[in-house]
Amino acid sequence: MTVTTSQSAKLTLPTDEQILITREFDAPRHLVFEAMTTPDLVRRWWHAKRGEVTACEIDLRVGGKWRYAMVTPDGFEVAFHGDYVEIVPDERIVTREVYEGLPEGVTEEQGSTVNTATFADAGEGRTELTLLIQATSKAARDAIIESGMEDGLQDALDLLEETASSLS
Amino acid sequence: MARAATTADAFNAIAEPRRRQILDVLADGERPVNDLVRRLGLGQPQVSKHLRVLREVGAVDVRSQGRERLYRLNGRALKPIHDWVKDYEQTWSDRFELMDGVLEDLKQKEEGDDRDD
Numbered sequence: 001m002t003v004t005t006s007q008s009a010k011l012t013l014p015t016d017e018q019i020l021i022t023r024e025f026d027a028p029r030h031l032v033f034e035a036m037t038t039p040d041l042v043r044r045w046w047h048a049k050r051g052e053v054t055a056c057e058i059d060l061r062v063g064g065k066w067r068y069a070m071v072t073p074d075g076f077e078v079a080f081h082g083d084y085v086e087i088v089p090d091e092r093i094v095t096r097e098v099y100e101g102l103p104e105g106v107t108e109e110q111g112s113t114v115n116t117a118t119f120a121d122a123g124e125g126r127t128e129l130t131l132l133i134q135a136t137s138k139a140a141r142d143a144i145i146e147s148g149m150e151d152g153l154q155d156a157l158d159l160l161e162e163t164a165s166s167l168s
Numbered sequence: 169m170a171r172a173a174t175t176a177d178a179f180n181a182i183a184e185p186r187r188r189q190i191l192d193v194l195a196d197g198e199r200p201v202n203d204l205v206r207r208l209g210l211g212q213p214q215v216s217k218h219l220r221v222l223r224e225v226g227a228v229d230v231r232s233q234g235r236e237r238l239y240r241l242n243g244r245a246l247k248p249i250h251d252w253v254k255d256y257e258q259t260w261s262d263r264f265e266l267m268d269g270v271l272e273d274l275k276q277k278e279e280g281d282d283r284d285d
Binding site: 021023034 | 256257258259260261262263264266267268269270271272274275278
């Protein structure tokens with residue numbers, strides 16, 4: 001299925017502990033909210049064409065638990081779970097998220113992130129979705145980016161933008 | 169994973185503010201050490217130390233010209249970092265593209281027979 005309105009997600013790193021992803025959708029807020037909170041619908045997009053969704057549990061209430069899991073073609077399981085911190089229908093969802101493959105020595109508390117999904121009216125029936133991933137610690141951020149990165153990724157990225165043309 | 173180690177090394181090398189400064193200067197083109205010392209306002213031993221770390225991860229290359237040592241940026245060493253960001257961004261782009269399909273279905277369902285394409 002080709003969708004002519006398709007555009008890429010924009011990723012920025014506002015601070016050393018944050019990852020921000022934004023994307024506009026050609027659908028009103030309540031439908032984007034529905035697509036992100038209904039298990040049967042989440043199953044259709046969360047795999048990102050990288051595997052098969054094996055679990056999608058959503059108990060959509062404050063304190064309710066959620067868990068997503070998928071298995072890649074080579075048998076590697078990727079799973080996340082957490083709970084809902086705040087839910088404002090069609091506007092905002094705040095969740096705690098724990099990756100189930102945290103490096104040894106990183107506790108769930110250290111390794112969790114707080115993710116805020118914001119649904120904003122972008123006019124003409126469109127919605128701007130922003131996903132803010134806030135790490136609670138350096139360890140959590142490091143787990144996310146699978147590296148031992150220190151401070152100043154954004155600076156490094158700015159520099160990379162300058163040099164990107166020489167990469168390929 | 170070998171690739172992960174490379175990524176961490178490059179991240180660590182580039183994370184240090186002075187080293188980023190050196191890379192910024194080199195982004196404008198090849199420079200002799202003396203030039204870097206002057207631009208950064210650091211002692212030559214410190215600059216040399218940073219340059220050594222950057223050379224170890226391959227972020228900069230060096231060549232001799234007469235009595236001078238000329239340093240330049242090697243974009244390829246930064247590629248792992250670049251790749252990680254692109255990969256993460258791509259994952260979400262792919263998810264959202266699939267969500268576009270889901271949303272089309274939801275819109276059609278909502279509009280019922282009155283839908284117009």
